[in-house]
Amino acid sequence: MAFTAKILLLGSGELGREFVISAKRLGAYVVACDSYADAPATQVADESEVFSMLDGEALRSVAQRHEPDYVVPEVEAIRTEVLADLEASGFNIVPSARATQMTMNRDAIRDLAAQELGITTSTYRYAESLDEVRAAAEVTGFPCVIKPVMSSSGKGQSTVHSEGEFEAAWDYACAGMRGDRARVIVEGFIDFDYEITLLTVRHKDGVTFCPPIGHRQERGDYRESWQPVAMADGAIAAAQDMARRVVDALASGGAGYGLFGVEFFVRGEEVIFSELSPRPHDTGMVTLASQNLSEFDLHARAIMGLPIPQEIRARPSASAVILADRESEDFRYEGMADAMTGGADVRIFGKPVTRPYRRMGVALASAVDTDTARRVAGEAASAITISYE
Numbered sequence: 001m002a003f004t005a006k007i008l009l010l011g012s013g014e015l016g017r018e019f020v021i022s023a024k025r026l027g028a029y030v031v032a033c034d035s036y037a038d039a040p041a042t043q044v045a046d047e048s049e050v051f052s053m054l055d056g057e058a059l060r061s062v063a064q065r066h067e068p069d070y071v072v073p074e075v076e077a078i079r080t081e082v083l084a085d086l087e088a089s090g091f092n093i094v095p096s097a098r099a100t101q102m103t104m105n106r107d108a109i110r111d112l113a114a115q116e117l118g119i120t121t122s123t124y125r126y127a128e129s130l131d132e133v134r135a136a137a138e139v140t141g142f143p144c145v146i147k148p149v150m151s152s153s154g155k156g157q158s159t160v161h162s163e164g165e166f167e168a169a170w171d172y173a174c175a176g177m178r179g180d181r182a183r184v185i186v187e188g189f190i191d192f193d194y195e196i197t198l199l200t201v202r203h204k205d206g207v208t209f210c211p212p213i214g215h216r217q218e219r220g221d222y223r224e225s226w227q228p229v230a231m232a233d234g235a236i237a238a239a240q241d242m243a244r245r246v247v248d249a250l251a252s253g254g255a256g257y258g259l260f261g262v263e264f265f266v267r268g269e270e271v272i273f274s275e276l277s278p279r280p281h282d283t284g285m286v287t288l289a290s291q292n293l294s295e296f297d298l299h300a301r302a303i304m305g306l307p308i309p310q311e312i313r314a315r316p317s318a319s320a321v322i323l324a325d326r327e328s329e330d331f332r333y334e335g336m337a338d339a340m341t342g343g344a345d346v347r348i349f350g351k352p353v354t355r356p357y358r359r360m361g362v363a364l365a366s367a368v369d370t371d372t373a374r375r376v377a378g379e380a381a382s383a384i385t386i387s388y389e
Helices: 014-025 056-066 080-088 097-103 106-116 130-140 163-175 233-250 282-290 295-303 336-340 370-383
Strands: 005-010 028-034 047-050 070-073 124-127 144-148 158-160 184-188 194-203 206-209 213-218 221-227 258-267 270-277 317-323 331-334 345-348 359-366 385-388
Touching (some): 005 014, 014 028, 014 295, 028 056, 070 080, 097 106, 097 233, 106 124, 106 184, 130 144, 130 163, 130 184, 144 163, 158 163, 194 282, 194 295, 206 233, 221 282, 233 258, 258 295, 282 295, 282 317, 282 359, 317 370, 359 370
Parallel strands (some): 005 028, 005 070, 028 047
Antiparallel strands (some): 124 184, 144 158, 144 184, 194 206, 194 213, 213 221
16 A cells, blocks of 8 residues: 555544544554554544553554554553654654653653743642642642643642642542552642643744634633634743743654644733643644644644644634533434534544543534634534433
8 A cells, every 4th residue: 555654643532533534634544552442543544553552562562563654642641761762763753752751741841841941830849649749739839739740631630729628639630640650740820811722833844833722621621722812912922932942842852843732821921831742732623623724734744744834824713522421332422413503513533432521522613703603612512412321
């Protein structure tokens, strides 16, 4: 079979699914991997493999057997030391093994931003026990946010307002941890005006930024996002400068090409770095409606060394998630026609099992302004119901 590139995708959730579609449109051959069969991205990939990304030997064996042009991580829980070994032996890790190692762990990326690059962040400390959580909070004060150094989609994250909440927060963080690191970050709560994701594309011709994406979270996980978001020119420039410095620092050791989701808190014209993902971001699902090239298209193009526009514009658009409320393997979706009546689009992720608060799909809408788009997307998401047998 003739193809433009062979890609080994490590993790096959909804973001991976959209990436596979974008990569295949460019002629790529994709092998999608996940810890369970029939994961969303495996349903549209050319081949699939089922194994735990924390199984270093299995990871190494799959990479050596398929000999991909690019190894593209999509999950947080992964044996990053194996990726480093593979890169040293000639594999192209996206964006680089160092970037993957540092961003899969909140402590590493936070230390890089705050201590090495001098970028503004919240006050923070790390803890590996309940007693250390209490000590950290003496530095950060109340309220404070406690979350695992390795997790995703808000798992294990909580806001603590008093000492009596520490034990429950620690237990919740431990339950939500990915990988095998019993460590949390305790952050001073920032009274921000709003928070954004700045999609930052590092490619062969430089760095390109998408217009900022606003988003709203619940339980530490995104519920809706919209683009563009109104920001002062000075705040946008500050966010772009910080994002560029971080992604350039992470590029060391490899080409460093790809799309990064960089999160910031914004308070007036003050911009405060929060987190970074070296891959498409969940809030960036809105780009499926807002941009001519979605975040997945941009990631695929950058990885494969294809041209990226120097300027990317966005139509006023919004996304709203469709959530499950219980665990089940026997369910169906209803209300699709009602959801689309107002002009929205719906993307069902194809996950084979529901869980409480699990994202099962997203509603997308474009309109004359972001407020209208948010309303239409929200109404569409609410019109979709999941019926359980």
